[in-house]
Amino acid sequence: MLARTVTHALVGLDPRRVEVEARLERASPSFTIVGLADRACQEAKERVRSGIRAAELEFPVRRITVNLAPAALRKEGAGFDLPIALAVLAASQQLPPDSLDGLAAFGELALDGRVRAVPGALVAAEGARRSRATKLVCASESAPEVALAGVEPVPVFHLADAVAYLRGEYDPPPPDLPRQAPGVGAPDLADVRGQERGRRAIEIAAAGRHNVLLAGPPGTGKTMLARRLPGVLPLLGDDDALEVTRIHSVAGVLEPGGGLIRVPPFRAPHHSSSMPAVIGGGGSGPRPGEASLAHLGVLFLDEFPEFARPVLESLRQPLEDGHVTIVRGQQVMVFPTRFMLVAASNPCPCGLGDARCSCSQLDLARHRRRLSGPLLDRIDILMRVDRPPAEALREQMAPTSASIRERVVAARERQSARLAGHPETCNAQLTSRQIREVGRITPTALRLLGELYDRHALSARGHTRILRVARTVADLEGHDQVTAQDIDSAASLRLEDTQSLAEAA
Numbered sequence: 001m002l003a004r005t006v007t008h009a010l011v012g013l014d015p016r017r018v019e020v021e022a023r024l025e026r027a028s029p030s031f032t033i034v035g036l037a038d039r040a041c042q043e044a045k046e047r048v049r050s051g052i053r054a055a056e057l058e059f060p061v062r063r064i065t066v067n068l069a070p071a072a073l074r075k076e077g078a079g080f081d082l083p084i085a086l087a088v089l090a091a092s093q094q095l096p097p098d099s100l101d102g103l104a105a106f107g108e109l110a111l112d113g114r115v116r117a118v119p120g121a122l123v124a125a126e127g128a129r130r131s132r133a134t135k136l137v138c139a140s141e142s143a144p145e146v147a148l149a150g151v152e153p154v155p156v157f158h159l160a161d162a163v164a165y166l167r168g169e170y171d172p173p174p175p176d177l178p179r180q181a182p183g184v185g186a187p188d189l190a191d192v193r194g195q196e197r198g199r200r201a202i203e204i205a206a207a208g209r210h211n212v213l214l215a216g217p218p219g220t221g222k223t224m225l226a227r228r229l230p231g232v233l234p235l236l237g238d239d240d241a242l243e244v245t246r247i248h249s250v251a252g253v254l255e256p257g258g259g260l261i262r263v264p265p266f267r268a269p270h271h272s273s274s275m276p277a278v279i280g281g282g283g284s285g286p287r288p289g290e291a292s293l294a295h296l297g298v299l300f301l302d303e304f305p306e307f308a309r310p311v312l313e314s315l316r317q318p319l320e321d322g323h324v325t326i327v328r329g330q331q332v333m334v335f336p337t338r339f340m341l342v343a344a345s346n347p348c349p350c351g352l353g354d355a356r357c358s359c360s361q362l363d364l365a366r367h368r369r370r371l372s373g374p375l376l377d378r379i380d381i382l383m384r385v386d387r388p389p390a391e392a393l394r395e396q397m398a399p400t401s402a403s404i405r406e407r408v409v410a411a412r413e414r415q416s417a418r419l420a421g422h423p424e425t426c427n428a429q430l431t432s433r434q435i436r437e438v439g440r441i442t443p444t445a446l447r448l449l450g451e452l453y454d455r456h457a458l459s460a461r462g463h464t465r466i467l468r469v470a471r472t473v474a475d476l477e478g479h480d481q482v483t484a485q486d487i488d489s490a491a492s493l494r495l496e497d498t499q500s501l502a503e504a505a
Contacts, residue, residue, distance in 0.1 A: 193395075273290065
Protein backbone atom coordinates (compact mmCIF):
# COMPACT_ATOMS: atom_id res chain seq x y z
CA MET A 1 0.00 0.00 0.00
CA LEU A 2 1.33 3.46 -0.95
CA ALA A 3 0.30 6.78 0.63
CA ARG A 4 1.52 10.33 0.23
CA THR A 5 1.46 13.53 2.20
CA VAL A 6 3.03 16.91 1.57
CA THR A 7 5.44 18.97 3.63
CA HIS A 8 8.11 21.57 2.92
CA ALA A 9 11.86 21.70 3.43
CA LEU A 10 13.53 25.00 4.29
CA VAL A 11 16.36 26.08 1.99
CA GLY A 12 17.57 29.33 3.49
CA LEU A 13 14.41 31.43 3.63
CA ASP A 14 12.64 29.56 0.82
CA PRO A 15 10.23 26.60 1.11
CA ARG A 16 10.69 23.61 -1.18
CA ARG A 17 7.78 21.22 -1.66
CA VAL A 18 8.54 17.67 -0.46
CA GLU A 19 6.30 14.67 -1.08
CA VAL A 20 6.48 12.10 1.70
CA GLU A 21 5.76 8.69 0.19
CA ALA A 22 5.25 5.67 2.44
CA ARG A 23 5.06 2.10 1.09
CA LEU A 24 4.27 -0.99 3.18
CA GLU A 25 5.29 -4.46 1.94
CA ARG A 26 4.92 -7.98 3.26
CA ALA A 27 8.49 -8.74 4.21
CA SER A 28 10.79 -8.77 7.21
CA PRO A 29 9.87 -5.78 9.42
CA SER A 30 12.09 -2.77 8.82
CA PHE A 31 11.83 1.02 8.61
CA THR A 32 13.89 2.87 6.00
CA ILE A 33 13.93 6.56 5.10
CA VAL A 34 15.47 7.49 1.74
CA GLY A 35 15.74 10.80 -0.08
CA LEU A 36 18.91 12.48 1.23
CA ALA A 37 17.72 12.84 4.84
CA ASP A 38 20.11 14.17 7.47
CA ARG A 39 20.67 12.53 10.84
CA ALA A 40 17.84 14.38 12.60
CA CYS A 41 15.49 13.28 9.84
CA GLN A 42 16.75 9.68 9.96
CA GLU A 43 16.10 9.62 13.71
CA ALA A 44 12.43 10.28 12.91
CA LYS A 45 12.04 6.50 12.63
CA GLU A 46 12.24 6.07 16.39
CA ARG A 47 10.07 9.11 17.15
CA VAL A 48 7.40 8.03 14.66
CA ARG A 49 7.35 4.45 15.96
CA SER A 50 7.03 5.58 19.58
CA GLY A 51 4.54 8.38 18.76
CA ILE A 52 2.19 6.04 16.85
CA ARG A 53 2.15 3.55 19.72
CA ALA A 54 1.66 6.36 22.26
CA ALA A 55 -1.42 7.44 20.28
CA GLU A 56 -2.81 3.91 20.80
CA LEU A 57 -2.54 3.16 17.10
CA GLU A 58 -1.00 0.14 15.40
CA PHE A 59 2.53 0.48 14.13
CA PRO A 60 2.72 -1.69 10.98
CA VAL A 61 4.83 -4.83 11.33
CA ARG A 62 5.87 -4.64 7.70
CA ARG A 63 8.75 -3.43 5.60
CA ILE A 64 8.23 0.35 5.64
CA THR A 65 9.97 2.50 3.06
CA VAL A 66 9.58 6.28 3.26
CA ASN A 67 10.80 8.34 0.34
CA LEU A 68 11.28 12.11 0.60
CA ALA A 69 11.00 13.50 -2.91
CA PRO A 70 12.73 15.15 -4.67
CA ALA A 71 15.58 12.85 -3.72
CA ALA A 72 18.30 15.33 -4.75
CA LEU A 73 17.18 17.94 -2.20
CA ARG A 74 18.79 17.58 1.20
CA LYS A 75 16.21 17.20 3.99
CA GLU A 76 17.16 18.59 7.40
CA GLY A 77 15.49 18.86 10.77
CA ALA A 78 12.66 17.23 12.70
CA GLY A 79 9.78 18.92 10.86
CA PHE A 80 9.28 15.76 8.77
CA ASP A 81 8.17 13.65 11.77
CA LEU A 82 4.47 14.49 11.57
CA PRO A 83 4.08 14.05 7.77
CA ILE A 84 6.00 10.75 7.91
CA ALA A 85 3.73 9.47 10.69
CA LEU A 86 0.60 10.47 8.79
CA ALA A 87 1.85 8.86 5.58
CA VAL A 88 2.65 5.60 7.41
CA LEU A 89 -0.80 5.58 9.03
CA ALA A 90 -2.49 6.25 5.69
CA ALA A 91 -0.46 3.48 4.02
CA SER A 92 -1.57 1.06 6.76
CA GLN A 93 -5.21 2.09 6.14
CA GLN A 94 -5.64 3.62 9.57
CA LEU A 95 -6.64 6.87 7.84
CA PRO A 96 -9.19 7.35 5.06
CA PRO A 97 -7.52 7.14 1.62
CA ASP A 98 -8.32 10.73 0.62
CA SER A 99 -7.93 12.34 4.04
CA LEU A 100 -4.47 13.76 3.21
CA ASP A 101 -5.56 15.43 -0.05
CA GLY A 102 -5.29 19.21 -0.13
CA LEU A 103 -3.37 19.63 3.11
CA ALA A 104 0.22 19.71 4.30
CA ALA A 105 1.86 18.83 7.61
CA PHE A 106 4.83 20.17 9.53
CA GLY A 107 5.94 19.29 13.05
CA GLU A 108 8.12 17.22 15.34
CA LEU A 109 6.90 14.25 17.35
CA ALA A 110 7.79 13.55 20.95
CA LEU A 111 8.13 9.97 22.16
CA ASP A 112 4.78 10.28 23.92
CA GLY A 113 3.07 11.41 20.70
CA ARG A 114 2.94 15.12 21.42
CA VAL A 115 3.43 17.42 18.44
CA ARG A 116 6.15 19.99 18.97
CA ALA A 117 6.68 23.29 17.18
CA VAL A 118 9.54 23.51 14.67
CA PRO A 119 11.35 26.66 13.53
CA GLY A 120 10.25 27.87 10.12
CA ALA A 121 6.50 27.18 10.39
CA LEU A 122 5.73 30.50 8.69
CA VAL A 123 7.91 29.60 5.70
CA ALA A 124 6.39 26.11 5.51
CA ALA A 125 2.92 27.69 5.53
CA GLU A 126 3.90 30.01 2.69
CA GLY A 127 5.07 26.96 0.76
CA ALA A 128 1.77 25.22 1.47
CA ARG A 129 -0.11 28.24 0.12
CA ARG A 130 1.98 28.22 -3.08
CA SER A 131 1.27 24.48 -3.43
CA ARG A 132 -2.45 25.30 -3.20
CA ALA A 133 -2.85 23.42 0.04
CA THR A 134 -5.73 24.86 2.01
CA LYS A 135 -4.73 23.57 5.45
CA LEU A 136 -1.56 22.84 7.40
CA VAL A 137 -1.52 20.34 10.25
CA CYS A 138 0.92 21.71 12.82
CA ALA A 139 1.66 22.04 16.52
CA SER A 140 -0.71 24.25 18.47
CA GLU A 141 2.14 26.64 19.29
CA SER A 142 2.76 27.17 15.55
CA ALA A 143 -0.85 27.93 14.63
CA PRO A 144 -0.69 31.73 15.02
CA GLU A 145 2.49 31.77 12.95
CA VAL A 146 0.90 29.64 10.22
CA ALA A 147 -2.14 31.92 10.10
CA LEU A 148 0.10 34.84 9.10
CA ALA A 149 0.73 33.15 5.73
CA GLY A 150 -2.96 32.98 4.84
CA VAL A 151 -3.24 29.21 5.32
CA GLU A 152 -5.78 27.66 7.67
CA PRO A 153 -3.86 25.98 10.51
CA VAL A 154 -5.02 22.69 11.99
CA PRO A 155 -3.54 22.93 15.50
CA VAL A 156 -3.00 19.60 17.24
CA PHE A 157 -1.48 18.82 20.63
CA HIS A 158 -0.99 15.12 19.99
CA LEU A 159 -0.70 12.74 17.05
CA ALA A 160 -3.99 11.19 18.21
CA ASP A 161 -5.67 14.58 17.66
CA ALA A 162 -4.36 14.74 14.10
CA VAL A 163 -5.63 11.22 13.36
CA ALA A 164 -9.04 11.95 14.87
CA TYR A 165 -9.31 15.13 12.77
CA LEU A 166 -8.45 13.29 9.56
CA ARG A 167 -11.02 10.63 10.42
CA GLY A 168 -13.66 13.33 10.92
CA GLU A 169 -14.01 12.52 14.63
CA TYR A 170 -12.42 15.67 16.06
CA ASP A 171 -12.76 19.36 15.39
CA PRO A 172 -9.70 21.27 16.68
CA PRO A 173 -10.41 24.44 18.63
CA PRO A 174 -9.92 27.65 16.65
CA PRO A 175 -6.30 28.77 16.84
CA ASP A 176 -5.35 31.76 18.90
CA LEU A 177 -5.09 34.84 16.74
CA PRO A 178 -1.61 36.36 16.50
CA ARG A 179 -1.16 38.97 19.17
CA GLN A 180 -1.13 42.57 18.11
CA ALA A 181 2.32 43.97 17.58
CA PRO A 182 3.59 45.64 20.74
CA GLY A 183 4.37 49.31 20.86
CA VAL A 184 7.89 50.60 20.51
CA GLY A 185 9.59 49.19 23.57
CA ALA A 186 13.03 50.74 23.15
CA PRO A 187 14.35 53.02 25.91
CA ASP A 188 13.41 56.66 25.49
CA LEU A 189 15.89 59.11 24.01
CA ALA A 190 14.89 61.60 26.72
CA ASP A 191 17.03 59.56 29.14
CA VAL A 192 20.19 60.84 27.42
CA ARG A 193 21.68 63.99 28.90
CA GLY A 194 24.40 66.23 27.60
CA GLN A 195 24.88 64.64 24.19
CA GLU A 196 23.21 67.06 21.79
CA ARG A 197 25.47 66.19 18.83
CA GLY A 198 25.10 62.48 19.48
CA ARG A 199 21.32 62.78 19.58
CA ARG A 200 21.38 64.72 16.33
CA ALA A 201 23.54 62.04 14.70
CA ILE A 202 21.06 59.35 15.78
CA GLU A 203 18.16 61.34 14.34
CA ILE A 204 19.92 61.80 10.99
CA ALA A 205 20.88 58.12 10.88
CA ALA A 206 17.28 57.05 11.54
CA ALA A 207 15.86 59.38 8.88
CA GLY A 208 18.24 58.23 6.13
CA ARG A 209 19.15 54.72 7.38
CA HIS A 210 22.80 55.66 7.63
CA ASN A 211 25.56 53.65 9.30
CA VAL A 212 27.12 55.23 12.40
CA LEU A 213 30.34 54.84 14.36
CA LEU A 214 30.31 56.35 17.85
CA ALA A 215 33.82 56.73 19.28
CA GLY A 216 34.75 58.08 22.67
CA PRO A 217 35.81 57.29 26.23
CA PRO A 218 33.84 54.73 28.27
CA GLY A 219 30.72 55.94 30.02
CA THR A 220 29.99 58.91 27.77
CA GLY A 221 26.69 57.56 26.40
CA LYS A 222 27.60 55.66 23.21
CA THR A 223 25.65 52.54 24.11
CA MET A 224 22.76 54.59 25.51
CA LEU A 225 22.39 56.40 22.20
CA ALA A 226 22.61 53.21 20.15
CA ARG A 227 20.02 51.33 22.19
CA ARG A 228 17.55 54.19 21.80
CA LEU A 229 17.76 54.22 18.02
CA PRO A 230 14.95 51.65 17.44
CA GLY A 231 12.63 53.90 19.43
CA VAL A 232 12.89 56.66 16.83
CA LEU A 233 12.46 54.37 13.81
CA PRO A 234 9.03 54.04 12.13
CA LEU A 235 7.14 50.80 12.59
CA LEU A 236 7.46 48.29 9.75
CA GLY A 237 4.79 48.06 7.06
CA ASP A 238 2.97 44.82 6.23
CA ASP A 239 5.42 43.54 3.59
CA ASP A 240 8.51 44.49 5.58
CA ALA A 241 7.05 43.03 8.79
CA LEU A 242 6.30 39.73 7.03
CA GLU A 243 9.85 39.58 5.65
CA VAL A 244 11.41 40.21 9.06
CA THR A 245 9.06 37.74 10.75
CA ARG A 246 9.99 35.09 8.18
CA ILE A 247 13.69 35.49 8.98
CA HIS A 248 13.10 35.22 12.73
CA SER A 249 10.86 32.18 12.19
CA VAL A 250 13.55 30.30 10.28
CA ALA A 251 16.16 31.23 12.88
CA GLY A 252 13.90 29.90 15.65
CA VAL A 253 13.88 33.14 17.64
CA LEU A 254 10.29 34.18 16.93
CA GLU A 255 8.25 34.57 20.10
CA PRO A 256 5.63 31.76 20.30
CA GLY A 257 2.17 33.03 19.46
CA GLY A 258 3.48 36.41 18.39
CA GLY A 259 2.18 38.32 15.41
CA LEU A 260 4.10 40.15 12.73
CA ILE A 261 7.22 41.88 13.96
CA ARG A 262 6.34 45.56 13.57
CA VAL A 263 9.13 47.06 15.66
CA PRO A 264 12.46 47.26 13.76
CA PRO A 265 14.72 44.56 15.24
CA PHE A 266 17.74 45.42 17.36
CA ARG A 267 20.55 42.89 17.49
CA ALA A 268 23.69 43.29 19.59
CA PRO A 269 26.03 40.27 19.27
CA HIS A 270 29.00 39.96 21.62
CA HIS A 271 32.40 40.81 20.21
CA SER A 272 33.49 37.17 20.55
CA SER A 273 30.89 36.09 17.94
CA SER A 274 32.15 34.04 15.01
CA MET A 275 31.75 34.89 11.34
CA PRO A 276 28.91 32.36 10.73
CA ALA A 277 27.09 33.73 13.79
CA VAL A 278 27.24 37.29 12.44
CA ILE A 279 26.98 36.73 8.68
CA GLY A 280 25.01 33.46 8.63
CA GLY A 281 25.59 30.02 7.23
CA GLY A 282 26.56 28.16 10.38
CA GLY A 283 25.84 24.46 10.79
CA SER A 284 24.91 21.80 8.25
CA GLY A 285 21.70 23.66 7.47
CA PRO A 286 22.71 27.31 6.94
CA ARG A 287 20.62 29.67 9.02
CA PRO A 288 20.42 33.49 9.10
CA GLY A 289 23.07 35.26 11.13
CA GLU A 290 22.83 38.40 13.24
CA ALA A 291 23.18 40.56 10.12
CA SER A 292 19.99 39.03 8.69
CA LEU A 293 18.17 39.04 12.02
CA ALA A 294 18.82 42.81 12.06
CA HIS A 295 17.31 43.20 8.56
CA LEU A 296 15.36 46.50 8.35
CA GLY A 297 16.52 47.26 11.88
CA VAL A 298 19.74 47.93 13.77
CA LEU A 299 22.89 45.83 14.12
CA PHE A 300 24.79 47.21 17.11
CA LEU A 301 28.42 46.19 17.48
CA ASP A 302 29.70 47.36 20.83
CA GLU A 303 33.47 47.30 21.37
CA PHE A 304 33.79 47.47 17.58
CA PRO A 305 37.59 46.99 17.34
CA GLU A 306 37.41 43.91 19.59
CA PHE A 307 35.58 41.88 16.94
CA ALA A 308 37.80 39.53 14.96
CA ARG A 309 39.19 41.19 11.85
CA PRO A 310 37.66 38.60 9.45
CA VAL A 311 34.23 39.16 11.02
CA LEU A 312 34.43 42.92 10.48
CA GLU A 313 35.73 42.58 6.93
CA SER A 314 32.94 40.14 6.09
CA LEU A 315 30.43 42.93 6.78
CA ARG A 316 31.67 45.02 3.87
CA GLN A 317 29.76 43.18 1.15
CA PRO A 318 26.43 42.94 3.08
CA LEU A 319 26.66 46.65 3.90
CA GLU A 320 27.08 47.49 0.24
CA ASP A 321 24.70 44.98 -1.40
CA GLY A 322 22.00 44.55 1.23
CA HIS A 323 22.20 40.75 1.13
CA VAL A 324 24.62 37.90 1.74
CA THR A 325 24.90 34.79 -0.42
CA ILE A 326 25.79 31.51 1.30
CA VAL A 327 26.90 28.55 -0.81
CA ARG A 328 26.89 25.09 0.77
CA GLY A 329 27.46 22.16 -1.57
CA GLN A 330 24.80 22.34 -4.26
CA GLN A 331 22.66 24.88 -2.41
CA VAL A 332 22.77 28.65 -2.81
CA MET A 333 20.95 30.66 -0.15
CA VAL A 334 20.45 34.43 -0.13
CA PHE A 335 19.73 36.18 3.17
CA PRO A 336 18.71 39.87 3.20
CA THR A 337 20.91 42.22 5.25
CA ARG A 338 19.55 45.75 4.82
CA PHE A 339 20.37 46.81 8.36
CA MET A 340 21.69 50.00 9.93
CA LEU A 341 25.13 49.40 11.38
CA VAL A 342 25.74 51.22 14.65
CA ALA A 343 29.19 50.65 16.14
CA ALA A 344 30.74 51.89 19.37
CA SER A 345 34.46 52.11 20.00
CA ASN A 346 36.94 53.44 22.52
CA PRO A 347 39.56 55.78 21.03
CA CYS A 348 42.44 53.66 22.37
CA PRO A 349 42.98 50.48 24.42
CA CYS A 350 42.84 52.32 27.78
CA GLY A 351 39.75 54.22 26.61
CA LEU A 352 40.81 57.73 27.61
CA GLY A 353 42.12 59.01 24.31
CA ASP A 354 43.44 62.27 25.78
CA ALA A 355 46.47 63.59 27.68
CA ARG A 356 45.87 61.05 30.45
CA CYS A 357 46.24 58.13 27.97
CA SER A 358 48.91 55.62 29.02
CA CYS A 359 48.88 53.54 25.83
CA SER A 360 52.16 52.98 24.04
CA GLN A 361 52.66 53.74 20.36
CA LEU A 362 52.59 50.01 19.65
CA ASP A 363 49.24 49.68 21.45
CA LEU A 364 47.84 52.61 19.51
CA ALA A 365 49.05 51.25 16.18
CA ARG A 366 47.57 47.83 16.94
CA HIS A 367 44.26 49.43 17.95
CA ARG A 368 44.17 51.48 14.75
CA ARG A 369 44.82 48.47 12.52
CA ARG A 370 41.77 46.66 13.85
CA LEU A 371 39.49 48.86 11.72
CA SER A 372 40.36 48.89 8.04
CA GLY A 373 39.98 51.91 5.80
CA PRO A 374 37.56 50.16 3.41
CA LEU A 375 35.25 49.30 6.32
CA LEU A 376 35.31 52.83 7.77
CA ASP A 377 34.67 54.21 4.28
CA ARG A 378 31.30 52.39 4.30
CA ILE A 379 30.15 54.17 7.46
CA ASP A 380 28.29 57.41 6.79
CA ILE A 381 28.61 59.11 10.18
CA LEU A 382 31.82 58.99 12.23
CA MET A 383 30.88 60.65 15.48
CA ARG A 384 33.09 61.38 18.49
CA VAL A 385 31.17 61.23 21.77
CA ASP A 386 33.04 63.24 24.40
CA ARG A 387 32.49 63.48 28.13
CA PRO A 388 29.73 66.08 28.66
CA PRO A 389 30.24 69.03 31.04
CA ALA A 390 28.73 68.69 34.50
CA GLU A 391 26.17 71.42 33.84
CA ALA A 392 24.96 69.72 30.64
CA LEU A 393 24.80 66.38 32.44
CA ARG A 394 22.50 67.90 35.06
CA GLU A 395 20.27 70.07 32.90
CA GLN A 396 20.51 69.32 29.18
CA MET A 397 17.88 66.78 28.13
CA ALA A 398 17.08 65.35 24.71
CA PRO A 399 13.58 65.36 23.20
CA THR A 400 11.49 62.24 23.61
CA SER A 401 11.74 59.38 21.16
CA ALA A 402 8.13 59.97 20.09
CA SER A 403 8.84 63.54 19.00
CA ILE A 404 11.98 62.53 17.13
CA ARG A 405 10.09 59.67 15.48
CA GLU A 406 7.58 62.16 14.07
CA ARG A 407 10.41 64.11 12.44
CA VAL A 408 11.96 60.90 11.10
CA VAL A 409 8.64 59.75 9.62
CA ALA A 410 8.11 63.15 7.99
CA ALA A 411 11.62 63.04 6.49
CA ARG A 412 11.07 59.55 5.09
CA GLU A 413 7.75 60.63 3.58
CA ARG A 414 9.59 63.41 1.77
CA GLN A 415 12.08 60.84 0.49
CA SER A 416 9.27 58.59 -0.77
CA ALA A 417 7.52 61.48 -2.50
CA ARG A 418 10.75 62.52 -4.17
CA LEU A 419 11.56 58.95 -5.22
CA ALA A 420 8.16 58.24 -6.75
CA GLY A 421 8.02 54.68 -8.03
CA HIS A 422 10.74 53.52 -5.63
CA PRO A 423 9.20 53.97 -2.15
CA GLU A 424 11.45 51.29 -0.65
CA THR A 425 14.62 53.20 -1.57
CA CYS A 426 16.22 55.35 1.12
CA ASN A 427 18.90 58.03 0.98
CA ALA A 428 21.57 55.56 2.09
CA GLN A 429 20.99 53.54 -1.11
CA LEU A 430 21.09 56.39 -3.63
CA THR A 431 24.01 56.80 -5.99
CA SER A 432 25.67 60.15 -6.55
CA ARG A 433 24.01 60.45 -9.96
CA GLN A 434 20.56 59.69 -8.52
CA ILE A 435 21.02 62.30 -5.80
CA ARG A 436 21.98 64.89 -8.40
CA GLU A 437 18.95 64.00 -10.51
CA VAL A 438 16.32 63.99 -7.75
CA GLY A 439 18.11 65.72 -4.88
CA ARG A 440 18.10 69.28 -6.29
CA ILE A 441 21.59 70.25 -5.17
CA THR A 442 22.52 73.92 -5.41
CA PRO A 443 25.68 74.90 -7.34
CA THR A 444 27.17 76.34 -4.14
CA ALA A 445 26.69 73.01 -2.37
CA LEU A 446 28.38 71.15 -5.24
CA ARG A 447 31.36 73.50 -5.15
CA LEU A 448 31.75 73.05 -1.39
CA LEU A 449 31.55 69.28 -1.75
CA GLY A 450 34.24 69.39 -4.44
CA GLU A 451 36.51 71.44 -2.18
CA LEU A 452 36.04 68.94 0.64
CA TYR A 453 36.78 66.07 -1.74
CA ASP A 454 40.11 67.61 -2.77
CA ARG A 455 41.12 68.97 0.64
CA HIS A 456 40.54 65.73 2.55
CA ALA A 457 41.48 63.31 -0.28
CA LEU A 458 38.11 61.59 -0.03
CA SER A 459 37.34 58.43 -1.91
CA ALA A 460 34.49 58.44 -4.41
CA ARG A 461 32.48 56.43 -1.89
CA GLY A 462 33.19 58.95 0.86
CA HIS A 463 32.14 61.77 -1.48
CA THR A 464 28.81 60.04 -2.15
CA ARG A 465 28.16 59.28 1.50
CA ILE A 466 28.56 62.92 2.50
CA LEU A 467 26.09 63.77 -0.25
CA ARG A 468 23.62 61.17 1.05
CA VAL A 469 23.81 62.46 4.62
CA ALA A 470 23.39 66.04 3.37
CA ARG A 471 20.22 64.98 1.53
CA THR A 472 18.90 63.50 4.78
CA VAL A 473 19.74 66.70 6.69
CA ALA A 474 17.78 68.67 4.10
CA ASP A 475 14.83 66.27 4.45
CA LEU A 476 14.78 66.72 8.22
CA GLU A 477 14.84 70.50 7.83
CA GLY A 478 12.12 70.41 5.17
CA HIS A 479 14.36 71.71 2.35
CA ASP A 480 13.67 70.78 -1.25
CA GLN A 481 17.25 71.62 -2.17
CA VAL A 482 20.55 70.51 -0.67
CA THR A 483 22.34 73.68 0.35
CA ALA A 484 25.95 74.38 1.28
CA GLN A 485 24.86 74.45 4.92
CA ASP A 486 23.53 70.89 4.58
CA ILE A 487 26.83 69.76 3.05
CA ASP A 488 28.71 71.42 5.90
CA SER A 489 26.51 69.70 8.51
CA ALA A 490 27.04 66.31 6.86
CA ALA A 491 30.80 66.82 6.56
CA SER A 492 31.07 67.80 10.22
CA LEU A 493 29.68 64.37 11.13
CA ARG A 494 32.37 62.61 9.14
CA LEU A 495 35.52 64.53 8.30
CA GLU A 496 36.20 66.29 11.58
CA ASP A 497 35.71 63.17 13.60
CA THR A 498 37.71 61.08 11.15
CA GLN A 499 40.68 63.36 11.76
CA SER A 500 40.13 63.21 15.52
CA LEU A 501 40.10 59.44 15.45
CA ALA A 502 43.29 59.36 13.41
CA GLU A 503 45.00 61.74 15.82
CA ALA A 504 43.82 59.71 18.81
CA ALA A 505 45.23 56.59 17.22
